[in-house]
């Protein structure tokens with residue numbers, strides 16, 4: 588059995604309401620329209636970056652996020668490139684689930700590019716966003732209107748070299764294991780969380796004011812590692828403070844990926860986009876400056892739900908595993924249940 592099967596069974600079965608939860612039936616694959624295709628312009632003569640032959644013309648898009656993150660839709664969804672400088676969409680995921688608002692997709696592309704420019708990297712792996720037209724999506728409670736995205740952490744493999752990031756759990760020391768074949772202990776590879784590159788990516792998202800990053804769902808011990816690093820390395824205080832404020836551990840601990848949630852753009856609020864909690868003071872102030880105001884979430888519409896598999900059911904279904912995998916799954920209970928002392932679960 589491969590890791591991805593366990594991941595889809597164990598990891599997704601226990602995800603939190605704020606993050607990635609298997610709750611909804613499979614929607615029809617949306618029909619793509621010509622207007623949603625990425626529009627590209629040639630690079631200028633001075634820009635000689637061989638890894639990216641074309642640059643996206645963001646002004647050619649017009650997207651609108653509607654309703655709630657867990658009951659919404661998306662108009663004019665923008666596709667994340669399958670591959671761009673410093674970034675790839677996970678080739679194991681459904682490419683129909685790579686659509687977001689223009690602000691979100693642009694922020695991801697720019698953040699990955701920043702990391703690659705400043706630190707060099709292997710491409711960061713981006714996972715599901717939303718369908719082109721939004722709506723319910725397998726394995727997630729939210730991700731319905733182009734403002735949620737799951738991203739693997741930057742990782743180091745043998746010899747401390749950057750590797751293609753995988754969905755591995757990381758412990759409080761930033762150590763993880765890529766188990767590969769879950770039944771075979773001989774192919775396990777030890778990983779280390781690449782804290783500098785991971786922090787730089789997060790910093791870029793926070794500092795992208797047009798993106799309106801709202802929340803980062805992340806295991807408390809990984810939040811602590813990133814906070815420590817950012818403070819010791821002179822990251823801007825306002826960015827660090829905002830990271831500390833907006834990051835929280837949901838019920839499912841998110842020790843193997845980030846879930847980023849973005850606020851509605853001011854324009855989209857006027858069209859019917861609704862922000863989930865929390866609404867920070869800085870968010871209210873920024874909206875007031877442009878004459879906008881968040882409105883309460885709309886009542887969630889009744890929709891059929893798929894059965895949610897429990898953590899234990901998923902483990903049983905996975906069958907016999909490499910003992911090291913079992914040990915890791917047990918270890919995760921240390922940080923799965925009680926978040927770091929003094930901090931609550933995400934709302």
Ligand SMILES: [Zn+2]
Nearest residue numbers: 606607737846
């Ligand atoms: Zn998610």
